[in-house]
Amino acid sequence: MEVVKIVGIGLAAGMLISILRQQKPELAMQLSIAAAAMIFLLMVSRIMQVVDVMQTLSTKARVDQAQMAAILKIIGIAYVTDFGSQVLQDAGEKSVASKVEMAGKILIILLALPIILAIMETVLKLLE
Amino acid sequence: MDVALLFKIAGVGIIVAVMATVLKQAGKDEQGQMVTLVGVLLVLMMVVSLLGKFFSLVRSTFMFQ
Numbered sequence: 001m002e003v004v005k006i007v008g009i010g011l012a013a014g015m016l017i018s019i020l021r022q023q024k025p026e027l028a029m030q031l032s033i034a035a036a037a038m039i040f041l042l043m044v045s046r047i048m049q050v051v052d053v054m055q056t057l058s059t060k061a062r063v064d065q066a067q068m069a070a071i072l073k074i075i076g077i078a079y080v081t082d083f084g085s086q087v088l089q090d091a092g093e094k095s096v097a098s099k100v101e102m103a104g105k106i107l108i109i110l111l112a113l114p115i116i117l118a119i120m121e122t123v124l125k126l127l128e
Numbered sequence: 129m130d131v132a133l134l135f136k137i138a139g140v141g142i143i144v145a146v147m148a149t150v151l152k153q154a155g156k157d158e159q160g161q162m163v164t165l166v167g168v169l170l171v172l173m174m175v176v177s178l179l180g181k182f183f184s185l186v187r188s189t190f191m192f193q
Contacts, residue, residue, distance in 0.1 A: 016134065016141075027140070027168060028141070034134060048189060076186055
């Protein structure tokens with residue numbers, strides 16, 4: 001049972017973090033970073049499987065591979081910025097967290113631009 | 129790569145907290161600060177290597193070059 005393992009890690013980390021937070025908040029923050037990274041490392045093989053299925057489906061549906069790569073990159077950026085901003089919010093740095101989120105949004109828009117342009121071109125072609 | 133690292137970090141944290149408190153009670157505030165600093169650096173080293181692994185894994189999973 002993988003779920004039990006993950007939930008157990010989460011609960012143990014939560015207890016240790018709440019013990020440490022009263023004494024040394026800086027170490028509690030690092031412990032929460034370590035717990036988050038560890039859970040992702042345990043889950044990464046499952047994420048790989050999902051990504052593989054998505055890719056075979058997209059090749060079957062004849063989606064452009066470049067666009068599929070862009071979508072995957074967007075998911076990655078969203079995950080990493082969310083991770084960073086959550087950790088920062090836990091540490092009480094709300095303003096830095098919101099800047100990190102803003103940077104993530106800008107990068108996502110940048111990656112989505114080619115897809116938006118392709119949609120616009122298709123719409124214009126239909127209108128003519 | 130397992131859960132032992134979490135307990136290692138928590139152990140360092142608790143020991144550092146206790147040592148800092150004891151040193152403070154003994155009137156050696158500077159040493160307490162040093163102990164805290166060393167503990168933070170020690171944990172930072174573990175966390176940074178884990179974080180590097182995490183970021184490279186995200187990069188390879190979501191096909192960044």
